[in-house]
């Protein structure tokens with residue numbers, strides 16, 4: 001078995017039916033360290049025959065795995081949880097190498113995934129059904145939840161531990177089997193996660209890992225065995241996955257991109273606002289679907305806060321994951337860097353005020369890294385390209401309105417709806433905001449409102465296509481179907497005869 005710890009530039013294996021095997025493909029995708037461009041691995045573009053094998057293994061394993069008692073399935077997950085904790089730092093190191101994240105961000109990525117696994121360890125109670133006695137004369141009703149079959153996950157580059165861990169641990173512990181297609185840009189972390197999954201005792205065929213791009217995703221969307229698809233990525237691909245998957249009568253949850261606003265009321269704690277805005281916008285190089293990319297300042301006096309914000313944002317700098325003082329790492333790829341720099345250019349050209357320009361950023365000793373420095377853009381308006389497109393870089397856009405109502409209108413007019421926040425000392429303003437904003441996750445005096453794993457990740461509008469959200473109770477419903485049994489046992493049918501009489505008293 002090859003393992004991701006073994007070699008510097010290894011060929012990433014496929015996981016099919018419990019075996020880590022090398023693909024026979026002739027097409028490979030380089031995995032690079034974003035701080036250096038060093039090639040640290042290569043991911044196979046899985047062949048059609050290998051995709052079919054992965055699905056056949058998942059279908060076969062489902063036949064027996066579905067009948068394994070839920071406590072036994074959960075014991076495998078408990079062992080997985082322990083192994084993930086034991087290998088937490090090692091996983092974070094692999095992750096930092098292929099994403100460029102700082103060690104703190106890399107550890108956070110792994111840890112948030114572990115928390116979802118922890119929650120899944122209550123699966124016997126999470127999978128309980130409901131019962132009502134006596135819904136009619138001698139009639140009782142109970143419902144039970146069942147696994148649905150082969151589920152699939154397609155994940156983005158920006159959280160290569162957390163997002164896969166949102167999916168297969170819960171799906172498989174529900175009794176399903178799984179095919180994971182992680183991002184081709186950072187497949188080493190998900191591969192190591194899969195090795196630990198098997199070490200935890202999950203049987204062969206419960207999890208397959210395949211690699212590739214659109215062609216492999218389309219195979220998943222069309223394969224007759226696929227029953228449910230969890231997708232996380234950009235809006236155009238989320239739209240494609242949702243449309244094609246549902247057209248093929250699959251169950252789909254598709255999480256897309258975002259443009260998250262933080263509304264700053266004039267009565268907010270100025271120091272807190274400034275401190276929180278820095279990390280919320282530029283942390284993880286802005287490559288977070290919950291990053292605050294836009295601050296909406298309410299009232300004239302908050303205009304005076306811009307100098308403080310400029311000073312705070314300019315005090316942080318990017319660096320490699322080995323630098324404990326770096327606030328964030330490089331962008332994932334040269335293409336991502338080019339896109340962010342282009343968007344900053346459009347802001348300048350379309351009349352915004354560039355208070356800090358992160359283009360052309362360099363980091364000593366890392367001349368080839370995909371660096372973009374912290375960027376602050378003021379006087380942004382809703383018609384500007386930089387506002388309309390998701391930036392996914394270390395940039396904060398600032399906008400100004402006169403009233404809370406105007407801020408709510410602005411946020412609600414934006415097609416994205418992943419997260420938003422309000423900073424205020426007024427309970428009434430906070431209450432109005434959380435009731436009237438149409439965004440799926442709302443923070444009050446905290447900038448990035450990511451729910452703990454026993455809630456669900458409830459992004460909305462074009463940041464989410466589907467009905468049931470990731471993790472929490474909603475995920476259990478997504479990965480199961482409910483069967484309802486209505487039974488009638490009239491007393492008149494009580495057995496009679498010498499040995500059958502039941503003493504009812």
Ligand code: NAD
Nearest residue numbers: 155156157182183213214217233234237255256257258289
């Ligand atoms: P992406 O959409 O480019 O890729 C996501 C996955 O889809 C990858 O596995 C990729 O191989 C595959 N893919 C790419 N192009 C495809 C195509 N044309 N057809 C089928 N599959 C395709 O996303 P990314 O750049 O890896 O990730 C960043 C995006 O993910 C951002 O937009 C970010 O906001 C979003 N995101 C959203 C959430 C959320 O919970 N809403 C969480 C994290 C990231």
